[in-house]
Amino acid sequence: MAEIAIKKKRPKNLDIPTIRMPLPSVLSILHRISGAVLFLLLPCLLWLFQQSLASPEAYAAAKAVTSNVLVKIVLLGLLWLYMHHFCAGIRYLLLDLHKGVDLQPARFSSKVVFAVSIALTLIVGAKVLL
Amino acid sequence: MINRIVVGAGYGLKDWIVQRATALIMAVYTLILLVALGAMGPGGYEAWRAIFANGFMQFMTFLFFVSLFWHVWIGVRDIWMDYAKPDGLRLVLMIATAAALVGYAGWAAKILWRL
Ligand code: HEM
Numbered sequence: 001m002a003e004i005a006i007k008k009k010r011p012k013n014l015d016i017p018t019i020r021m022p023l024p025s026v027l028s029i030l031h032r033i034s035g036a037v038l039f040l041l042l043p044c045l046l047w048l049f050q051q052s053l054a055s056p057e058a059y060a061a062a063k064a065v066t067s068n069v070l071v072k073i074v075l076l077g078l079l080w081l082y083m084h085h086f087c088a089g090i091r092y093l094l095l096d097l098h099k100g101v102d103l104q105p106a107r108f109s110s111k112v113v114f115a116v117s118i119a120l121t122l123i124v125g126a127k128v129l130l
Numbered sequence: 131m132i133n134r135i136v137v138g139a140g141y142g143l144k145d146w147i148v149q150r151a152t153a154l155i156m157a158v159y160t161l162i163l164l165v166a167l168g169a170m171g172p173g174g175y176e177a178w179r180a181i182f183a184n185g186f187m188q189f190m191t192f193l194f195f196v197s198l199f200w201h202v203w204i205g206v207r208d209i210w211m212d213y214a215k216p217d218g219l220r221l222v223l224m225i226a227t228a229a230a231l232v233g234y235a236g237w238a239a240k241i242l243w244r245l
Contacts, residue, residue: 035205039227042202042234050241052178059175086160089153096150120164127167 024110031088034081041078066129076125083117083124149204152197159194162187183245195238199231 013019038045051062065071091109095101100109166181173180182191206227214220 032209035202036209039202039206042230046234046237046241050237052175053182053241053245056175059178086157090157093150093153093157124164124167127170 022107023114024106027084027088027091027110027113030081030084031092034085034088037081038078038085045078072129075129076121079125079129080117080121083120084113087113087117087120145204149201152201155197156194156201159190159197162190179245182242188242188245192239192242195235195242199235199238203228203231 048062048066051058053059066075091100091113094109095106100106163181166187170181171177181187207224210220210223210227214223
């Protein structure tokens with residue numbers, strides 16, 4: 001029913017290379033991607049959490065799994081997705097409170113989000129993955 | 131002006147608020163965990179377990195998980211609504227998502243229960 005009202009053809013631009021992606025829009029799409037990927041990998045993360053707490057033996061077994069370089073890279077990637085979602089999420093909460101909505105502050109805060117989330121990823125990654 | 135036909139009463143607003151409230155709880159928990167990790171000594175399993183074993187952190191971690199599953203339900207449902215257009219497919223994906231999240235919630239409770 002609701003669609004009936006929207007009959008007018010609206011312009012569409014699907015000429016991908018000409019679409020500009022300023023940093024705030026990269027941040028935005030990464031926020032969605034990070035949420036979706038973290039959701040899909042929740043079983044793996046819950047399993048790791050369970051093993052790491054179950055017993056010293058299970059902890060050691062989990063450590064052995066994460067000592068694999070490929071696993072390490074994937075986990076570091078997930079950590080970054082989480083940190084990005086976390087920092088970008090806080091930025092959205094502030095935007096919802098009408099803080100930093102103007103173009104310049106919004107551009108600046110998206111740079112801050114990338115810088116802080118990458119820094120946190122490296123610091124936490126060094127602590128739990130090395 | 132588009133004549134919108136509104137069905138139901140304010141589900142959207144409630145979900146919007148819940149998504150933000152749960153985001154806030156998870157953000158606070160993340161900060162607490164970052165501090166706890168920073169303070170964690172090099173004790174391996176014992177030090178790691180100690181972070182989650184005390185009463186306050188058990189409460190907070192449980193709160194985090196409940197927030198997470200509720201937050202993800204709203205977020206992932208929004209994503210399905212954007213990309214999964216056939217009604218049948220969308221329904222199946224939503225049911226699968228809800229089922230998985232309820233299962234994860236039980237699993238998370240079990241992990242914390244045993245600490
Ligand atoms: C510190 C933790 C978190 C914060 C502060 C946070 C914040 C947010 C916020 C503010 C939104 C709404 C964005 C919007 O409406 O545009 C959102 C959406 C979402 N979140 Fe989170 N979140 C957190 C953790 C997580 C985690 C761990 C997951 C997945 C396992 C997740 C999955 C999602 C999904 C799927 C969406 C919907 C994305 C979309 O519609 O584009 N979130 N989050």
